[in-house]
Amino acid sequence: MxxxxxxxxxxxxxxxxxxxxxxxxxxxxxxxxxxxxxxxxxxxxxxxxxxxxxxxxGAPAPADVRPYTDLGASLKYAGYHHFCLTVDSVDATVGKLRARGVSIVTEPFVLEVISRRLAFFCDPFGNLIELAEVLD
Structure with a gap:
């Protein structure tokens, strides 16, 4: 699969x-x-x-998704959480997203156990999206 x-x-x-x-x-x-x-x-x-x-x-319209204002608060819900996009540079991508008016939910941080630099943002409907940069 x-x-x-x-x-x-x-x-x-x-x-x-x-x-x-x-x-x-x-x-x-x-x-x-x-x-x-x-x-x-x-x-x-x-x-x-x-x-x-x-x-x-479609009718009826879907109910609003949970508003994610920080990553920690989002972890109390079951079910779908986010999808991840791999990028060359999390910092550069976050900068481009900010310039395009996108709110960043979680500032870039390193998760050493998986050798990734990560950040999170939402689409206009509140769906959480992760950015991941593979570290050396």
Whole structure:
């Protein structure tokens, strides 16, 4: 087995696409309708093996996700927590995200046990996203 995608439920596909494509520089791989929802696969510009499936629209609209204002508070909830994107530099990526108006939930830090520099931020709907830089 290997991973293929993670699905993110949102009330509005276009707002999600504006963020993932416009802010994170992802690309749209496919779009389709399912009942009264609009869906899309998006992928990082340099990755043909990992996708985010965005499920937008539909009635009733999805309930709000838990607001993540810090990583510690987020750990008290069961279920889906976050997905991770590997980057060359967490610090440079955080700087670009800040310049694009993205709020950083957890400032960059090193987790030595897995040799990674990490940071966390949210999409416009509160879905938590991790950045990971592999350290030497």
């Amino acid at each position: 290997r991973g293929h995608h993670v699905a993110v439920r949102t009330p509005d596909l276009q707002t999600a696409l504006d963020f993932y494509v416009g802010t994170l520089d992802f690309r749209v791989v496919a779009t389709w309708d399912y009942a009264d929802e609009q869906l899309a696969y998006v992928a990082p510009a340099t990755d043909d093996h990992f996708f985010i499936e965005i499920l937008g629209g």
